[in-house]
Amino acid sequence: MNYVQPIRKTEQLEAMKNELLKSSYRDYLLFLCGVYLGRRISDLLALKVGDLRDKTVLKIVEQKTSKIIPLPINETLQNAVKSYSTNMSDNEYLFKSREGENKPITRIQAYRILSEAGKKCGISEIGTHTLRKTFGYHYYQKTHDIVMLQKIFGHSSPSITMRYIGIDDDLVIEAMSKFSYDVVL
Numbered sequence: 229m230n231y232v233q234p235i236r237k238t239e240q241l242e243a244m245k246n247e248l249l250k251s252s253y254r255d256y257l258l259f260l261c262g263v264y265l266g267r268r269i270s271d272l273l274a275l276k277v278g279d280l281r282d283k284t285v286l287k288i289v290e291q292k293t294s295k296i297i298p299l300p301i302n303e304t305l306q307n308a309v310k311s312y313s314t315n316m317s318d319n320e321y322l323f324k325s326r327e328g329e330n331k332p333i334t335r336i337q338a339y340r341i342l343s344e345a346g347k348k349c350g351i352s353e354i355g356t357h358t359l360r361k362t363f364g365y366h367y368y369q370k371t372h373d374i375v376m377l378q379k380i381f382g383h384s385s386p387s388i389t390m391r392y393i394g395i396d397d398d399l400v401i402e403a404m405s406k407f408s409y410d411v412v413l
Contacts, residue, residue, distance in 0.1 A: 282310075
């Protein structure tokens with residue numbers, strides 16, 4: 229099993245957004261929803277246009293936990309949804325597949341979309357969880373509130389959340405980079 233990482237650098241986030249926007253506005257919107265809402269891909273793919281259109285808060289029932297999670301929809305995401313869904317009905321899936329009448333893309337297709345864009349942007353270790361981890365990583369960098377992030381993710385401990393978003397890796401690299409012996413060995 230491959231272990232995916234968050235996208236840490238803002239330049240890489242911008243590159244991914246631009247790459248996905250070149251290929252499809254739907255794919256771009258999937259990326260935005262992932263990095264702004266921090267939900268699992270299964271929850272994102274289940275979204276319908278009416279869940280987000282003209283809303284400031286999304287109430288999502290997590291498929292994994294069945295918990296109802298209220299999520300604020302920021303202005304950037306609101307505008308992207310508005311632009312994308314102009315000619316769509318509220319009951320259409322937001323990330324509609326080209327196959328079938330009204331079906332969302334599959335988890336595998338979402339992976340392919342992200343993986344292909346990641347390769348073009350020079351980002352390895354990317355997958356569908358990358359979006360959720362990216363949200364968590366940047367949320368933590370901005371707030372340093374690991375307890376709230378733990379609650380947002382529904383993790384059982386802060387250490388799990390730290391490991392999940394790759395902060396443990398960053399701390400180890402930083403600590404080891406600063407270490408040196410006083411004597412030359």
